[in-house]
Amino acid sequence: MLNLNSTIDLDFKQFLRWWNRELTFLIPEKAKQLLTEKQGFIIISPDGNHLTLTYLYNEHSEQLATLVRNELGITQFTILQEKDERLTKAKVILKLPSPYAIQKELSLLIKDDTWLNYLQYSDGHLQIQGESAHASSLIAVLEASELFAHVRFASPATQDAVSKLERFQITLDVIPAGVH
Secondary structure, three states: OOOOOOOOOOOHHHHHHHHHHHOHHHOOHHHHHHHOOOOOEEEEEEEOOEEEEEEEEOOEEEEEEEEEOOHHHHHHHHHHHHHOHHHHHOEEEEOOOOHHHHHHHHHHHOOOOEEEEEEEEEOOEEEEEEEEOOOHHHHHHHHOOOOEEEEEEEEEEEEOOOOOOEEEEEEEEEOOOOOO
16 A cells, blocks of 8 residues: 555656646647647748748648748748747648649640650659650750759650651659759
8 A cells, every 4th residue: 555655656758648648638728839849840832933831730730921932032931930939840841743733844845746655753753755756855845944854865866767756765853842
């Protein structure tokens, strides 16, 4: 039987887990946010020449700002971080272009005299194969896009004997949003 002189072997981590699970409702939400070591996330989404910043924490999202992709935008982001303490703890997530955005960009850049037979996207690298009347001009067209970099032929272009079009295989890197 325990008395005031008894020693209690208490697992402190287990006690805190129990406290968090059973008695967390006693702590005001603002105090929880100050005391927690959990971090929120700043999600940066590209929107043309702008970046939309959203703060995400515990399934709650809050749009912070829309910034221009230049030095002024970087300065505004720094000021925003200094004003809001929760942003200093937050991890930053850059939303990469979706496969839909890549497909849309390719359809805008590639002319009607070019057909793609194969497209593979993996780990930020894109490989396309197809036929074109002017395969060599595709390199400059794709390199001019803000979404693509390091555009190069993976193999020499060859001319198809029947269609007289050039067969090509091009590899390129997809640039993460916000990186220029």
